[in-house]
Every structure is written in C-alpha cells, then in structure tokens.
Amino acid sequence: MDGPLPRWGLSSTIKAPLQEILGFAAWHLDRGAHRLYIYLDDPESDAFDILKAHPRIRVKRCNTVWWRNHGGKRPEKHQVRQTINATHAYARKAEVDWLIHMDVDEFLWPETTIAETLAKLPPDIMTVRVRPSEALAGTGKSYKAFIPTSPDRQGIIERLYPTFGLHLRGGFVSHTAGKVFVRTGLEGIKIRIHNAFRGQEMNPGETETDHIALLHCHARDWDDWLAHYRYRLQFGSYRSDLGALRPPEKGGMNLHDLFRWLEAEEGENGLRLFYDEVLSDAAGLPDRLRAEGLLRRHELDITGTIRKHFPEMP
Known part of the structure; x- marks a missing residue:
C-alpha cells in the first residue's frame, strides 16, 4: 500500500481497578492505537482524570446524565451497555480508519504491527475478525491457541481435556468468537460484542486474520x-x-x-x-x-508500558 498506514483505534466499556485500566490503555497505545474511546462504567472511577489528560484517549463517565442522553436509563445488563457505547464510538466523527471493540482483559498481539496488517487488506474488506488465545492461569505467559474448524477439532479438544472436553466450545472457557475490526465510515453500523451489523447483514465484507491474536486473560490464578x-x-x-x-x-x-x-x-x-x-x-x-x-508463549510487560505512557503514575 502506498501512502500513510491506516489509523486504528478501539472502544471499551470498563469497570476495573485503576492499574488494570491503565495497563489495558498503555498496552494498546504502545501497539500503535491512534485513539482509545474508553467508557467508564463506574462514573466515579479514579482513572478519569489520568485518561483524559492523554492526547490519544477520549474518555466518558457513564453516569446518570450519560444514560439519560443515550436511551433514558442505564441498561441493567452490562452487555447492552457495552454495545450502546461501542456503537456510539463508531458513530463519532471518524478519527481512525478502523475501530475494534474490546474488553479490559483482552490484549492485541500482532506479528508485525496492526497498522501494517490492516494496510494489506483490499478495499472491499469491511470487517476483520481476530481470534482469541486464552491465557492459562498461573505465570501469565502461557496461552492456548484458537483451534480452527476441522474434522478432528472435537477430538483434539477431548484429548486436551479428557474429563470436561465434551462441554467446552473450542476448548475455551471464555469466547472463541474473538472480536472484529470495522472499517469506519459505513452507514447504519451497529456494534455488538463479537460482531457488527448493517441492518440484517452481519459483518459485511468480512475476512479473518491470523496475523493478530487477541490475548484473553480470563483468569490470573x-x-x-x-x-x-x-x-x-x-x-x-x-x-x-x-x-x-x-x-x-x-x-x-x-x-x-x-x-x-x-x-x-x-x-x-x-x-x-x-x-x-x-x-x-x-x-x-x-x-x-x-x-x-497449540501452546503459545507471550510475555506482556504491562508495568513497563504503564510507566512509558503514564509517567506521572508512581
């Protein structure tokens, strides 16, 4: 691709301790995110001022006023709050070329850079799925890779998990769907947790990339x-x-x-x-x-990236 690389960003509705929020933000700033659209599900979160001060972050407090202006009252289910906020982020005046919705315990791990991967996509591709790798609990360095669909997929799962494999979708405790990057500027897009809809059409112009993993840190220990x-x-x-x-x-x-x-x-x-x-x-x-x-090893220097992008933190 000639010319500048595409700009990408993410949206996230977050309720978490300060260090987890900053770690998530810092990691993706370090991966080259041009914008982070963060919606604080706890409007009193002490992360607000720190995030707001960063030039590449846009942050909203999801308080009573916010929900009054976006549907009337705060939805009971957090999944509904996530989709409302993710769609709001997508509908903003575009500051990025691609946008992905993620959770605070998910971390993008690209082979090269995310922008380079997105730059190689043809113009008719509108949505790009990234599949998860699920963290093993313990050291924080080991991950189970996504198992692609194949005739032996369930056999692999039952060899890995002889007692419980019959009940595990894709061998994961968390989701196997991953998340999707959506090209900005499309009309009528509604963002859901794992997909994007244009009317009744799910994920228009979809492809999948194996050059970016979605590391899902479901449990530390x-x-x-x-x-x-x-x-x-x-x-x-x-x-x-x-x-x-x-x-x-x-x-x-x-x-x-x-x-x-x-x-x-x-x-x-x-x-x-x-x-x-x-x-x-x-x-x-x-x-x-x-x-x-299927074993993957990744080491996330979260502490180091927080120091780099939020040097005012002790």
Missing part, C-alpha cells in the same frame, strides 16, 4: 478465577441462557449447568478439578497443548 466466578455464573460468560455444545439428550451441558452440577456433587473441590484440567498452567495442560501444537 485460582483465587482470581474464583473471585469472578459468581458474577460470571449469573451475568457473564457462564450464565444460564448460553447454549450448550450439544443437546441435553446427548449429554450436553452449558458451563452454567456444568458448574452447578460440580458444586452440588463436589463443592469447591469440583470447581478446582475443572480449573486444574482446563485453566491451570501447573497441572499438565501446557504439555498437552504443546503436543497438539
């Missing part, structure tokens, strides 16, 4: 996973309304039902059995992933 477990079970990625991998008559359970069953049968020990087989980097999973060619 056992205590962190357990601390988020109840919320996810009721409202998040383990909630009851999400579909199972296979129908109940064939033994299928979604994660909500699986976790409820484990707790009823074994209590917290049952949850620990699941964690050790599916999430932990200290219980044989890295070796099984390596044998299948």
Whole structure:
C-alpha cells in the first residue's frame, strides 16, 4: 500500500481497578492505537482524570446524565451497555480508519504491527475478525491457541481435556468468537460484542486474520478465577441462557449447568478439578497443548508500558 498506514483505534466499556485500566490503555497505545474511546462504567472511577489528560484517549463517565442522553436509563445488563457505547464510538466523527471493540482483559498481539496488517487488506474488506488465545492461569505467559474448524477439532479438544472436553466450545472457557475490526465510515453500523451489523447483514465484507491474536486473560490464578466466578455464573460468560455444545439428550451441558452440577456433587473441590484440567498452567495442560501444537508463549510487560505512557503514575 502506498501512502500513510491506516489509523486504528478501539472502544471499551470498563469497570476495573485503576492499574488494570491503565495497563489495558498503555498496552494498546504502545501497539500503535491512534485513539482509545474508553467508557467508564463506574462514573466515579479514579482513572478519569489520568485518561483524559492523554492526547490519544477520549474518555466518558457513564453516569446518570450519560444514560439519560443515550436511551433514558442505564441498561441493567452490562452487555447492552457495552454495545450502546461501542456503537456510539463508531458513530463519532471518524478519527481512525478502523475501530475494534474490546474488553479490559483482552490484549492485541500482532506479528508485525496492526497498522501494517490492516494496510494489506483490499478495499472491499469491511470487517476483520481476530481470534482469541486464552491465557492459562498461573505465570501469565502461557496461552492456548484458537483451534480452527476441522474434522478432528472435537477430538483434539477431548484429548486436551479428557474429563470436561465434551462441554467446552473450542476448548475455551471464555469466547472463541474473538472480536472484529470495522472499517469506519459505513452507514447504519451497529456494534455488538463479537460482531457488527448493517441492518440484517452481519459483518459485511468480512475476512479473518491470523496475523493478530487477541490475548484473553480470563483468569490470573485460582483465587482470581474464583473471585469472578459468581458474577460470571449469573451475568457473564457462564450464565444460564448460553447454549450448550450439544443437546441435553446427548449429554450436553452449558458451563452454567456444568458448574452447578460440580458444586452440588463436589463443592469447591469440583470447581478446582475443572480449573486444574482446563485453566491451570501447573497441572499438565501446557504439555498437552504443546503436543497438539497449540501452546503459545507471550510475555506482556504491562508495568513497563504503564510507566512509558503514564509517567506521572508512581
């Protein structure tokens, strides 16, 4: 591509501690983001002034006034709040050529640079999917790669997770859909969590890239996973309304039902059995992933990037 590289940015609705917010922002500034559109789900977050002072960040407090101006009242479900804010960011006067919606525990990892990858796309490509790699809990350096669709995909998953693989979509505890970059300037675009819609058309002009990974840090360790477990079970990625991998008559359970069953049968020990087989980097999973060619190693220097982009922080 001749001429300047495309500019890209991201939007995110965030409720998290200050250091996590700054780490997420700093990492993506360091990857070359031209704009970060951050919507603070906690309007009293102490991150507001720090973010607002950065020239490449646009930040909004999602307070009563904000929601009064965007639908009348604050939606109960955080997924709805995310989609409203992501669509708002997309509808702004364009400051970037591509925009992606992400969560605070997701980190883009490009092979070269994100701008170079986007620059190579033909002009008829409007949406670009990036697939996730799910972090193993423990050292923070090991990840399980996305398993592409193939005749042996479920066989691979059941070799990796002999006890629980029947219930794991793509072998992940979190999503396998990834997120999408959307070319800006398209009319009538509505952003959802994992997709973009133009009317009834999902992801117009879509392609997928394997040159950018979406590192999803779903759980740092056992205590962190357990601390988020109840919320996810009721409202998040383990909630009851999400579909199972296979129908109940064939033994299928979604994660909500699986976790409820484990707790009823074994209590917290049952949850620990699941964690050790599916999430932990200290219980044989890295070796099984390596044998299948699915172990990835990435080291995120979050502390260093915070110092670089927010030097006023102690």
